[in-house]
Amino acid sequence: MSKKIKILGTGCPNCMKAIAVTEKVVQDNNIDATIEKVDDIMDIMSYNVISTPAVIIDGEIKIKGRVPTKTELEELLK
Amino acid sequence: MFDWIQQIADWFVLDVVKMTGGSHLAEALNFFIYDTIKILLLLFVIIFLMGVINSYFPVDRVRNFLSRNKLFGLEYFIASLFGVVTPFCSCSSVPLFIGFVKGGIPLGVTFSFLITSPLVNEVAIGLFVGLFGIKITLIYVVTGILLGTVSGAILQQLKLEQYLTPWVRDILAASQKEQDSFQEEYQTIQKRLSIIWSEVIKILRGVVPYVIIGIAIGGLMHGYIPEGFFEKYMNKDNLFAVPIATILAVPMYSNASGILPVVQVLVSKGIPIGTAIAFMMAVVGLSLPEAMLLKKVMTLKLIGTFFGVVTLCIIISGYLFNIIL
Numbered sequence: 367m368s369k370k371i372k373i374l375g376t377g378c379p380n381c382m383k384a385i386a387v388t389e390k391v392v393q394d395n396n397i398d399a400t401i402e403k404v405d406d407i408m409d410i411m412s413y414n415v416i417s418t419p420a421v422i423i424d425g426e427i428k429i430k431g432r433v434p435t436k437t438e439l440e441e442l443l444k
Numbered sequence: 445m446f447d448w449i450q451q452i453a454d455w456f457v458l459d460v461v462k463m464t465g466g467s468h469l470a471e472a473l474n475f476f477i478y479d480t481i482k483i484l485l486l487l488f489v490i491i492f493l494m495g496v497i498n499s500y501f502p503v504d505r506v507r508n509f510l511s512r513n514k515l516f517g518l519e520y521f522i523a524s525l526f527g528v529v530t531p532f533c534s535c536s537s538v539p540l541f542i543g544f545v546k547g548g549i550p551l552g553v554t555f556s557f558l559i560t561s562p563l564v565n566e567v568a569i570g571l572f573v574g575l576f577g578i579k580i581t582l583i584y585v586v587t588g589i590l591l592g593t594v595s596g597a598i599l600q601q602l603k604l605e606q607y608l609t610p611w612v613r614d615i616l617a618a619s620q621k622e623q624d625s626f627q628e629e630y631q632t633i634q635k636r637l638s639i640i641w642s643e644v645i646k647i648l649r650g651v652v653p654y655v656i657i658g659i660a661i662g663g664l665m666h667g668y669i670p671e672g673f674f675e676k677y678m679n680k681d682n683l684f685a686v687p688i689a690t691i692l693a694v695p696m697y698s699n700a701s702g703i704l705p706v707v708q709v710l711v712s713k714g715i716p717i718g719t720a721i722a723f724m725m726a727v728v729g730l731s732l733p734e735a736m737l738l739k740k741v742m743t744l745k746l747i748g749t750f751f752g753v754v755t756l757c758i759i760i761s762g763y764l765f766n767i768i769l
Contacts, residue, residue: 431502
């Protein structure tokens with residue numbers, strides 16, 4: 367089943383890094399997943415996240431307030 | 445405590461590159477090596493310690509604590525205190541602001557947090573210990589916390605809710621005390637440490653180039669500017685020095701880690717410490733990029749008032765330090 371990944375962030379450098387790292391992990395490991403960028407502040411708030419960037423996988427907040435590392439994402443997306 | 449670093453610097457300058465001791469260039473190089481090693485070590489230790497604290501007290505927990513508890517006026521101080529241990533990224537300021545407002549935390553208390561969080565951060569503390577010693581660092585930290593407390597309380601009195609952007613006012617009207625307790629994600633110590641470690645490395649990587657350039661410039665100035673050079677122009681009796689230094693500093697955020705080493709040299713050459721502290725507080729605590737981001741949630745008038753009150757408090761603390769120290 368395809369995984370749904372959402373990256374929450376207001377467009378700051380750290381959020382860009384979070385998106386880049388996620389895209390790379392998905393590509394390198396041939397993971398079946400869609401990546402969606404959520405940059406509207408109202409949408410971000412609807413997840414009750416107050417520190418960005420945040421990574422949401424299949425509706426569950428996995429990481430907030432920091433850029434994820436590669437190995438971390440690989441584990442989360444297994 | 446740092447004697448061994450001095451020995452390394454002496455050894456490198458005298459034995460490895462074989463310079464004559466006492467020349468301007470040798471002194472500048474010696475100063476550069478000593479300061480770089482010492483400051484990088486201190487930065488490493490302090491960023492790591494703050495990372496550990498923050499791992500157990502993330503900002504969500506701070507918000508829930510402030511939202512749920514009646515604190516009888518202490519909330520400004522506590523918000524300010526929490527601001528110290530929470531790392532601050534200006535890009536998080538908007539979600540953070542909304543999150544606080546949504547949790548029914550008063551505007552002034554939110555401001556207390558927003559002021560102290562960038563003002564007293566791990567990089568600034570590390571640099572301060574390395575450049576100015578423990579005493580000045582403590583003064584800086586305590587002043588930073590009090591400044592956030594007082595500015596927040598003043599801003600609350602000004603009844604600024606009407607100057608929020610309309611959609612934020614709607615959120616304010618619908619705000620409620622946080623009911624759900626903080627869901628801590630379970631992490632083993634190893635997992636925590638590996639996350640903290642990667643954060644430490646990332647922060648260090650980001651500031652190291654600026655720090656090294658700053659120390660290099662400072663080292664050159666240290667060797668070439670005569671002692672007491674600035675006393676003529678910027679002595680304690682010059683009443684305009686503090687406000688001018690403060691206002692000049694507001695647009696200088698991104699280079700804070702590079703500016704502090706230079707300021708340290710200026711102080712050693714005669715600029716009063718109060719003027720220097722005011723300058724550094726404004727560099728570290730107030731940034732225009734942050735103001736631009738806040739436009740999503742505040743009208744210009746509110747941003748102006750926010751920055752105005754903080755600037756004023758910084759100027760007052762600058763004068764106070766020049767009198768006391």
